Amino acid sequence: MLFEKIGTSGHEEVVFCHNPDAGLKAIIAIHNTVLGPALGGLRMWPYKTEQDALDDVLRLSRGMTYKAAVAGLNLGGGKGVLIGDPSKDKSEALFRALGRFIDSLGGRYITAEDVGIDVNDMEYVLKETDYVTGVHQVHGGSGDPSPFTAYGTLQGLLAALQQVHGNEDVGKYSFAVQGVGHVGMEFVKLLREQGAKVFVTDINKEAVQRAVDELGCEAVALDEIYDVDCDVYSPCALGGTVNLDTIPRLKAKIICGSANNQLATEECGDELENRGILYAPDYAVNAGGLMNVSIELEGYNRERAMRMMRTIYYNLGKIFTIAKRDGIPTYKAADRMGEERIAQMGKIKLPHMGKMAPRFLGRQRGNQ
Numbered sequence: 001m002l003f004e005k006i007g008t009s010g011h012e013e014v015v016f017c018h019n020p021d022a023g024l025k026a027i028i029a030i031h032n033t034v035l036g037p038a039l040g041g042l043r044m045w046p047y048k049t050e051q052d053a054l055d056d057v058l059r060l061s062r063g064m065t066y067k068a069a070v071a072g073l074n075l076g077g078g079k080g081v082l083i084g085d086p087s088k089d090k091s092e093a094l095f096r097a098l099g100r101f102i103d104s105l106g107g108r109y110i111t112a113e114d115v116g117i118d119v120n121d122m123e124y125v126l127k128e129t130d131y132v133t134g135v136h137q138v139h140g141g142s143g144d145p146s147p148f149t150a151y152g153t154l155q156g157l158l159a160a161l162q163q164v165h166g167n168e169d170v171g172k173y174s175f176a177v178q179g180v181g182h183v184g185m186e187f188v189k190l191l192r193e194q195g196a197k198v199f200v201t202d203i204n205k206e207a208v209q210r211a212v213d214e215l216g217c218e219a220v221a222l223d224e225i226y227d228v229d230c231d232v233y234s235p236c237a238l239g240g241t242v243n244l245d246t247i248p249r250l251k252a253k254i255i256c257g258s259a260n261n262q263l264a265t266e267e268c269g270d271e272l273e274n275r276g277i278l279y280a281p282d283y284a285v286n287a288g289g290l291m292n293v294s295i296e297l298e299g300y301n302r303e304r305a306m307r308m309m310r311t312i313y314y315n316l317g318k319i320f321t322i323a324k325r326d327g328i329p330t331y332k333a334a335d336r337m338g339e340e341r342i343a344q345m346g347k348i349k350l351p352h353m354g355k356m357a358p359r360f361l362g363r364q365r366g367n368q
Helices: 002-009 052-073 093-105 119-126 146-165 184-193 205-215 223-228 266-274 288-298 300-310 313-325 331-344
Strands: 012-017 024-032 042-045 076-083 174-178 196-200 232-235
Touching: 012 052, 012 093, 024 052, 024 093, 024 205, 042 052, 052 076, 052 288, 052 313, 052 331, 076 093, 119 196, 146 184, 146 232, 146 288, 146 300, 174 184, 174 223, 184 196, 184 205, 196 205, 196 223, 232 288, 266 331, 288 300, 300 313, 313 331
Parallel strands: 042 076, 174 196, 174 232
Antiparallel strands: 012 024, 024 076
16 A cells, blocks of 8 residues: 555655654655755754654655756655654754765755754754755855845746736735744735735634734634735645635735645635636646745855746746646646656756756855
């Protein structure tokens, strides 16, 4: 059953990492390396079962393949999940043990920060392998990816506004932002800088209050965010908030946010299409963080990273064009765009593709 599941999902390789002395239980999934080495974050979560962890890493790694393909990057899709409670199970030995497993893959998988992981954890991984991105600036990294993800989300929003309203005047419109964590708060800042009316909600009441006090937003209760009379609904926290229960409540004509897996099911994407609500596909919109860390592989340059993130605007335009061309919802159009690129590049795949050079340009572990 295990091999059947992996085969059905199209994965190239799944690695189970175990070191009882370090308390390490982790799974690394490499979905597709046609376009290049698999880059995807490391997530630490107290999964109830090992099967839950496997299901999560298979789903997330597949999503990274599509994200990288649509973003136009020479990268494949991969992900790592670490079974444990990030509030109490972290240790130097844990991350260094995992770093050795990552290093043994020879560059087929490159890791980065994700849920439950911070730059300090990556410091330990970096001691054992060069195949790490999103590290501190002193190591040639780019630091906190949140501002870049938010900036990329804004580019996707501009494309959606142009598609629906024929203009990109953010300040003319109102937004219901669900989630004001690191990325959500940065996105709200960008909206407010252009004078937009912004409603916010979050389980973190302090974050909501900060958005109200410092940014001039209006707070609403968690479940009321779907009923706000606004132009754009922006999911920036949990996945699955666009579902068959919430869709009938939405007043917005556009859904555009930074959260992953926004649609609870494909049926929800079809329902949005039927209701005339434009969905800006999540992994195309929130690719800014991935674009940013990808620059580290060649030597980080902030100006180049910002220029790359502006291509998200044009990527969304292509998705909308494909949707119209093929008469399909935008979520299917995004998948099709990624699949078409992988198929095209697969025909000219070079022998070295899918493997990263032993050292990233500009970074030596001896400089730590």
